[in-house]
Amino acid sequence: MAREVEAYFAESVRASADALLATTNPTFRFDAEGSDTVVIDSAGVVGFVGAELRGMFIVGVGGQSLRAMRAELYDDWIGELANQLAGRVKNQLWRFGLTYHFTPPIMLRGDRLAVAAQEAQLCVSYSCASGQCRVWASLEVLRPVALAEPEEAEAGVAEGDLVLF
Amino acid sequence: MNKKILVIDDSTTVRREVVNALSGFEVLEAVDGLEGAELIESRADISLAICDINMPKMNGIEMLERVRGKQANENLKIIMLTTEGQPGMIKKAKQLGAKGWVVKPFKPEQLCAAAKKLTA
Numbered sequence: 001m002a003r004e005v006e007a008y009f010a011e012s013v014r015a016s017a018d019a020l021l022a023t024t025n026p027t028f029r030f031d032a033e034g035s036d037t038v039v040i041d042s043a044g045v046v047g048f049v050g051a052e053l054r055g056m057f058i059v060g061v062g063g064q065s066l067r068a069m070r071a072e073l074y075d076d077w078i079g080e081l082a083n084q085l086a087g088r089v090k091n092q093l094w095r096f097g098l099t100y101h102f103t104p105p106i107m108l109r110g111d112r113l114a115v116a117a118q119e120a121q122l123c124v125s126y127s128c129a130s131g132q133c134r135v136w137a138s139l140e141v142l143r144p145v146a147l148a149e150p151e152e153a154e155a156g157v158a159e160g161d162l163v164l165f
Numbered sequence: 166m167n168k169k170i171l172v173i174d175d176s177t178t179v180r181r182e183v184v185n186a187l188s189g190f191e192v193l194e195a196v197d198g199l200e201g202a203e204l205i206e207s208r209a210d211i212s213l214a215i216c217d218i219n220m221p222k223m224n225g226i227e228m229l230e231r232v233r234g235k236q237a238n239e240n241l242k243i244i245m246l247t248t249e250g251q252p253g254m255i256k257k258a259k260q261l262g263a264k265g266w267v268v269k270p271f272k273p274e275q276l277c278a279a280a281k282k283l284t285a
Contacts, residue, residue, distance in 0.1 A: 023270050073177055073178050073181070076176055076177045076178045077178045079176065080176040080178050080179060083176070083219065083248060084248045084269055084270070086248065087219070087247065087248020087249050087250075087268075087269070088248065090248075090249060090251070091248075091249060091250045091251065091268075094251045099251070102219060104175055104219060104220060104221050155252065156250040156251050156252045156255065157250040157255060157266050157267075157268050158250060158268060159250070159268050159269070159270070160268060160269075160270055160271065160272060161250075161267070161268055162244075162265060162266070162267040162271065162272070162275045162276065162279055163255075163265060163266050163267075164244075164264060164265040164279060164282070164283075165259050165263065165264055165265060165266075
């Protein structure tokens with residue numbers, strides 16, 4: 001069954017961000033009401049490009065308690081979240097024959113960081129007792145492509161798994 | 166000679182998590198593939214390297230290619246610790262001599278057990 005790349009990308013980002021932010025310390029939960037209240041002070045940006053796709057992921061975090069908890073590693077931790085999000089989405093898209101290379105994270109700092117709506121196809125908010133998180137993602141499809149369900153996927157290694165050869 | 170483990174990752178957060186997971190081992194750190202390769206080539210006491218893939222300067226696969234080409238490193242074991250889990254990349258790393266593959270976020274007890282097994 002052919003699927004729209006944009007729709008599957010958005011699904012993959014949302015599922016990957018939900019799963020990733022459930023593994024962090026502290027864990028974040030999806031916040032449907034967060035769109036008007038989230039205040040982001042630091043964000044990790046990861047760009048990606050492949051034969052069919054290009055775009056970026058931005059993971060922004062805000063909260064004095066979170067900053068204090070992570071101390072000097074606050075920005076590094078956020079950058080790693082953006083890196084892991086890019087990897088998780090890549091693992092999802094690979095099953096449908098799409099792939100990309102992605103950059104190491106670049107950090108942005110500011111006061112009330114935000115991405116203009118027209119620059120991001122997806123914006124999802126999360127929160128925890130210590131702070132807030134927002135994930136933005138954008139996608140540009142470089143040439144016509146339709147996703148087809150793979151008949152039989154070769155098994156990869158799932159998140160959190162370790163395989164010895 | 167004490168066996169040492171080298172963790173190669175551009176994220177300080179990940180390096181710190183690996184060091185914490187490997188309590189009991191002496192762990193060295195490198196911030197990218199190039200620094201990792203240079204450390205491996207300059208020391209004979211590293212028995213295991215745990216290496217990220219997506220890093221600046223030199224990525225983990227390039228580092229694997231570089232150190233695998235050197236006879237002095239033939240006893241070194243390497244585990245890839247990455248966000249990626251596609252079979253093509255795993256196969257390539259295996260062909261280049263990697264002994265394991267971990268997809269982040271890793272389980273500390275599992276990584277420690279693998280380190281003990283590979284350094285025994």
